[in-house]
Amino acid sequence: MLDALLVMALGAVLLGAALGYAAVRFRVEGDPLVEKIDAILPQTQCGQCGFPGCKPYAQAIAKGEAEINQCPPGGDEGIHKLADLLGREFKSLSAEHGIEKPKSVAVIDEQACIGCTLCIQACPVDAIVGAAKQMHTIVAQQCTGCELCLPPCPVDCISMQPIGASVETWKWKYPVFKINSTQRDAA
């Protein structure tokens, strides 16, 4: 009886020590879950989720402080991916955080720009070029379409323009077989 207890106790101590050592030896720096969530988020840094950027939102999701349906640029697809990653139930995009819009870029009406630099300070990805009292312009390739430059502009010279498909970016449609009337009758 005592032997058995001793053996079990010894086993517990040994395994505990091994686990404790492993916890120290193979310690993971940072939170890999945050990185994984951040990789799914679209990196527009628009703040529509209520957090100052994609990373803080990812951290909040990882901690369970935020829902997964607060990112309008990511859309339903992004929510599906987050739901898969976190094993949570899919929720449709929450209306208070905005709606999914077609991908667009900001365009400055260069005639109207007064060179106030307010938009430059607002841009989270430094995609606006210009200096005080000089005309500003947006580097379209780097613009994430976050719309953060719209409110600070005192002359409302920035507008969002949707990116149309080009021959290079055009996507093949999902094959849908059309049933015409004769086939429907036959069926």
Add this chain to the structure above:
Amino acid sequence: MSALQRLFKFHGGVKPAYNKEASTRLPIAVAPMPASLVIPLHQSIGGMPRPLVAAGEKVLKGQRIGGADGNVSSAIHASTSGTVVAVEMRLMPHTSGLSALCVVIEPDGRDEWIARQAFEFRSASPGQTRDFLRDAGVVGLGGAVFPSHLKLNAGKHGKLDTLVLNGAECEPFITCDDVLMRERAEAIVNGAVIMREILSAERVLIGIEDNKPEAIAAMDVAAAEANCKAGDAAIEVVSVPTRYPAGGAKQLIRVLTGIEVPHGERSTDYGVQCFNVGTAYAIYEAIALGQPLISRIVTVAGNVAQARNYEVLFGTSMKDLMALCAPLPDSDRIVMGGPMMGLLMPGDSVPVVKATNCILVGSQALFPPPPPEMPCIRCGDCAKVCPADLQPFEMYWFSRAKIFGKAQEYNLFDCIECGCCAYVCPSRIPLVDYYRFAKSEIWAREVEKEAADVARERYEFRLLREEREKQEKAAKLAAKTAAGREKAAAALAEAVKPAATPEEDAKKALIAAAMERAKAQKQEVHPENTADLTPEQQAEVAAIEARRAEIREMAKPHLRQDD
């Protein structure tokens, strides 16, 4: 042709009706000059060339109108002399029905060439030769339009074993390579000789399907002549069994050499490179004659009264070209390419481009609409015919379910979209449509992911920069206050420090004397409000002062106690 040439087999393949006779009865005709040429700037794989001309400019035939954008790109040339009417967006020969930047030229009818000069590739470095071909706009004319200068690279060994010329032309209806080989065999072989020298290839194998005996005969004669001239037997014409898709680059390499190029690797690393015969002809024209690529042979076939091959300037509208062949009244669509891999065109106004090997006119009778798609019954027929050794049914399920990662694991990107699987599918599933859908979705995601990564990097850099600026500001402020304090401390130290030199002593003495004088003056001067008082008042003031002094004296011990 050597009887001893051992041939190999590729997996799968199908034998559709070839329908090639109609367009090979007549020789190649030169298509008449159209009223206007719409030349798209982007006609090859890679970067979109920059327009080099503006509306109103005069151009000559063969003048460069689009400059290659980077090395993975190819130049574009004016197909004839004339005036640039516009550089604008025009409908592209692409299934999407979208427009892209085109140069519209109004021909002046003189068809005046630029100064043409043969390129001395023997005295040029390989890099110079590649730059020349890039600026001559030579791209693969088999249909993929991959810039040829990138392929004229001997790989890591510096030399090749085998240069393969692809004259298989396996797709139904298309005969442009067939007639080119029949009529211009010598030029093709001359092109092969040039390419062989550039690539330092051991031998040249020209693979032609055995349903083209005239082409094989013509090429044999030209090859024998070239071999005779060179004094060796390096160029060999090989008849390969007719089976679709024997004209796929990997399939032909396998049939001729037995080499199976693995996934994600280049054939040059295995000592083989493959070019279309049309490309060899274009390389000959560019290097030996100094003519950039401005035209090609196009088959017009299908639902037309007189199918034929034409030599067509790029930019000619498909409508003008079709009109030469009298399309039948029930024609309802135009396909660029063949019935297996061709792309449906959005209209007949689109121009002929470098990728246009065939214009296939369709009708309900010739190509009846596909019967309804039925569920997959897992028969495995598609896997039996897949020439790329893939499992099409697996790729189909995952593409259909939009599980793209899994589809990629089944090597979706090794699919050459030959259409064999859809051709044999008993459930008539448009398999290739699913693969094209999945491929373009995966590409789009890849592009989005790259953009997101760039945005993340830029955002993080911005945060870093803001933090750094804040720190720099704080450091500056700290430095400023520290400097102020130091100055005050230095002044204090100066005051306390005893005089060191006699000169300073003298100065100090002077200052002290001046201060003494000032003090004395101050004492001499009475406060003005007491100067004009009567003696009684003055006595009163004195008494008050005395009392004050007395009180101060009395208060002193108390103050000390308080301390």
